[in-house]
Amino acid sequence: MARPIISLFSFLFILSLNTISALPLYTYSRWIADENGTRVKLACVNWPSHLDTSFAEGLSKQPVDAISKLITSMGFNCVRLTWPLFLATNWMLAAVTVRQSFQSLGLDDYISGIQDNNPGLVNLSLIRALQAVVSTLGENNVMVILDNHLSKPGWCCSEIDGNGFFGDEYFDPEYWIVGLTRMATLFRGVRNVVGMSLRNELRGPRQNVEDWYTYMQRGAEEVHKANPDVLVILSGLNFDTDLSFLADRPVNLTFYGKTVYEMHWYGFTDGHAWEIGNLNQVCGQVYNNVKGRSGFLLDRGLPLLVSEFGVDLRGTNVNDNRYLNCFMAAAFELDVDFALWSLAGSYYIKEGVKDVEEYFGMLNSDWSSFRNPSLTERISILQTSIKGIVYVRFLGSIVQGSGLSIPTLHKIIFHPATGQCLLNSGTVGPLSLGPCSETQGWIYSSTKVLMLRGIILCIQADQLNKPAVLGSCTEPNLQWDTISDSQMHLQSKTTDGTEVCLDVGDQSFIVTNACKCLSGDSSCDPSSQWFKIVDSLINSSPSKESGKRRKENIRQLMTEATEGGS
Numbered sequence: 162m163a164r165p166i167i168s169l170f171s172f173l174f175i176l177s178l179n180t181i182s183a184l185p186l187y188t189y190s191r192w193i194a195d196e197n198g199t200r201v202k203l204a205c206v207n208w209p210s211h212l213d214t215s216f217a218e219g220l221s222k223q224p225v226d227a228i229s230k231l232i233t234s235m236g237f238n239c240v241r242l243t244w245p246l247f248l249a250t251n252w253m254l255a256a257v258t259v260r261q262s263f264q265s266l267g268l269d270d271y272i273s274g275i276q277d278n279n280p281g282l283v284n285l286s287l288i289r290a291l292q293a294v295v296s297t298l299g300e301n302n303v304m305v306i307l308d309n310h311l312s313k314p315g316w317c318c319s320e321i322d323g324n325g326f327f328g329d330e331y332f333d334p335e336y337w338i339v340g341l342t343r344m345a346t347l348f349r350g351v352r353n354v355v356g357m358s359l360r361n362e363l364r365g366p367r368q369n370v371e372d373w374y375t376y377m378q379r380g381a382e383e384v385h386k387a388n389p390d391v392l393v394i395l396s397g398l399n400f401d402t403d404l405s406f407l408a409d410r411p412v413n414l415t416f417y418g419k420t421v422y423e424m425h426w427y428g429f430t431d432g433h434a435w436e437i438g439n440l441n442q443v444c445g446q447v448y449n450n451v452k453g454r455s456g457f458l459l460d461r462g463l464p465l466l467v468s469e470f471g472v473d474l475r476g477t478n479v480n481d482n483r484y485l486n487c488f489m490a491a492a493f494e495l496d497v498d499f500a501l502w503s504l505a506g507s508y509y510i511k512e513g514v515k516d517v518e519e520y521f522g523m524l525n526s527d528w529s530s531f532r533n534p535s536l537t538e539r540i541s542i543l544q545t546s547i548k549g550i551v552y553v554r555f556l557g558s559i560v561q562g563s564g565l566s567i568p569t570l571h572k573i574i575f576h577p578a579t580g581q582c583l584l585n586s587g588t589v590g591p592l593s594l595g596p597c598s599e600t601q602g603w604i605y606s607s608t609k610v611l612m613l614r615g616i617i618l619c620i621q622a623d624q625l626n627k628p629a630v631l632g633s634c635t636e637p638n639l640q641w642d643t644i645s646d647s648q649m650h651l652q653s654k655t656t657d658g659t660e661v662c663l664d665v666g667d668q669s670f671i672v673t674n675a676c677k678c679l680s681g682d683s684s685c686d687p688s689s690q691w692f693k694i695v696d697s698l699i700n701s702s703p704s705k706e707s708g709k710r711r712k713e714n715i716r717q718l719m720t721e722a723t724e725g726g727s
């Protein structure tokens with residue numbers, strides 16, 4: 162039976178991420194969805210379990226169940242759990258108990274902490290301990306992606322650590338296939354294990370495209386054969402920043418609906434570019450590069466997971482802070498599945514140093530609460546399904562071709578520096594920032610007028626350094642251009658012809674200020690003026706109640722406008 166298209170696209174801004182979906186997961190075009198065809202946005206956090214001890218970090222400080230609950234309370238629905246290959250290929254390592262692993266590394270002082278916080282784990286073999294962590298995550302409705310992070314347990318990654326590419330000292334492709342197959346088999350039927358990422362950050366002097374196809378395709382086939390439920394996740398070259406070779410040579414696999422690609426994007430991926438360049442130019446350029454190397458896959462209808470990104474959560478790293486504003490805009494626009502680096506507040510031992518604090522870690526050093534609550538709040542917007550895509554099952558048959566064009570019903574105006582959106586309650590007057598879930602939606606017309614959805618009111622620039630307001634759409638100067646290399650400044654003219662940009666003033670009210678840092682200057686930060694206009698779908702049949710209210714509002718506003726204008 163032909164179902165009306167509209168029923169396939171309904172608006173649901175906050176997906177209920179904390180209830181587990183109808184697993185396993187599949188891919189439909191660029192989207193990941195559950196068995197029922199409902200979109201599942203993977204909002205993961207990386208939980209390292211690949212360092213020297215081969216044991217999930219933090220378990221000497223908190224119980225695994227308590228950590229799992231912190232993960233869900235931060236809004237994540239998934240963990241990318243990292244494991245070293247030797248855990249699956251080296252029986253001696255897999256059979257060692259957690260206690261023995263710590264003892265053999267001279268880390269005895271952690272054992273009482275593990276025994277106190279996780280008495281059920283301390284005497285388990287390392288492989289059983291990993292299974293137990295996965296199982297506790299499952300009890301808390303947290304999905305898991307098992308990520309083969311490296312071969313030899315330890316900190317990752319460098320060009321010359323022997324773990325970088327097929328044929329490196331610790332990276333024999335045949336052992337790798339054996340290890341992946343064992344792991345896939347071990348977790349077969351474990352419902353919350355939704356994906357396996359074949360190998361983290363391929364890199365180093367040996368890397369080449371030919372071997373990538375040879376081994377990644379083989380690895381994918383073997384994992385799928387051993388465990389047909391999991392998504393098979395393929396990482397790119399150059400520390401997982403480059404999948405550009407897929408542009409003219411797709412992978413050739415015997416199965417479909419199960420393949421996802423992954424990429425990494427940090428501030429330091431581009432060195433100190435964010436600090437030393439003009440931020441509009443750097444953001445425009447880097448975003449273009451990212452699109453060209455991996456982001457383009459989404460436009461081609463292939464799923465992409467940003468499986469690592471993150472910043473120093475102390476907020477003192479200028480390069481990271483500047484990068485994050487640009488990243489937030491991109492991730493919001495692409496509505497991309499992701500895994501943040503990382504959960505870890507600290508490591509048992511990292512590169513020979515004990516109890517090292519991880520400033521990129523969402524949890525504090527004793528793993529008891531959030532390191533940076535406001536940043537946790539800010540990035541939480543990325544955990545929702547921004548484009549409002551809910552049912553994806555039939556997209557493939559409706560939307561012809563690989564390039565996916567989805568009917569655009571409205572725009573959201575996102576402010577990456579705060580993680581909030583441009584709001585107005587539907588009345589003439591000021592604009593402010595607030596939760597994106599409360600947006601009514603905007604229309605950005607071909608004449609570049611920004612109109613509130615459903616009500617004929619437009620954004621006006623009144624005067625320099627004064628509030629921007631929502632008012633009549635018959636005024637002159639209603640045009641808003643997206644300018645600068647970042648394309649994120651919204652520029653218009655005031656009534657006296659002064660060029661101004663939207664900005665955020667006191668108490669989150671929107672003002673129009675002189676446009677700043679458009680080019681050249683590297684010392685200034687334009688991000689308070691950055692707004693990203695993003696497509697989204699919204700409930701096209703609002704409740705009768707709100708429909709009636711809206712009509713009344715319109716009538717009242719039209720009356721006011723006429724009276725005020727005469």
Ligand SMILES: *[C@@H]1O[C@H](CO)[C@@H](O)[C@H](O)[C@H]1NC(C)=O
Pocket residue numbers: 181182183197199
């Ligand atoms: C999936 O669909 C089945 C059958 O219609 C239904 O019983 C189940 O509740 C759905 N699950 C989810 C998570 O939507």
Ligand SMILES: *[C@@H]1O[C@H](CO)[C@@H](O)[C@H](O)[C@H]1NC(C)=O
Pocket residue numbers: 280281283284
């Ligand atoms: C673990 O084994 C040790 C002996 O090696 C024993 O003393 C301890 O009570 C055991 N702990 C638990 C929680 O079973």
Ligand SMILES: *[C@@H]1O[C@H](CO)[C@@H](O)[C@H](O)[C@H]1NC(C)=O
Pocket residue numbers: 413414
């Ligand atoms: C894909 O692989 C199959 C064997 O698995 C082979 O027969 C086929 O020619 C390959 N296709 C391409 C386009 O390389």
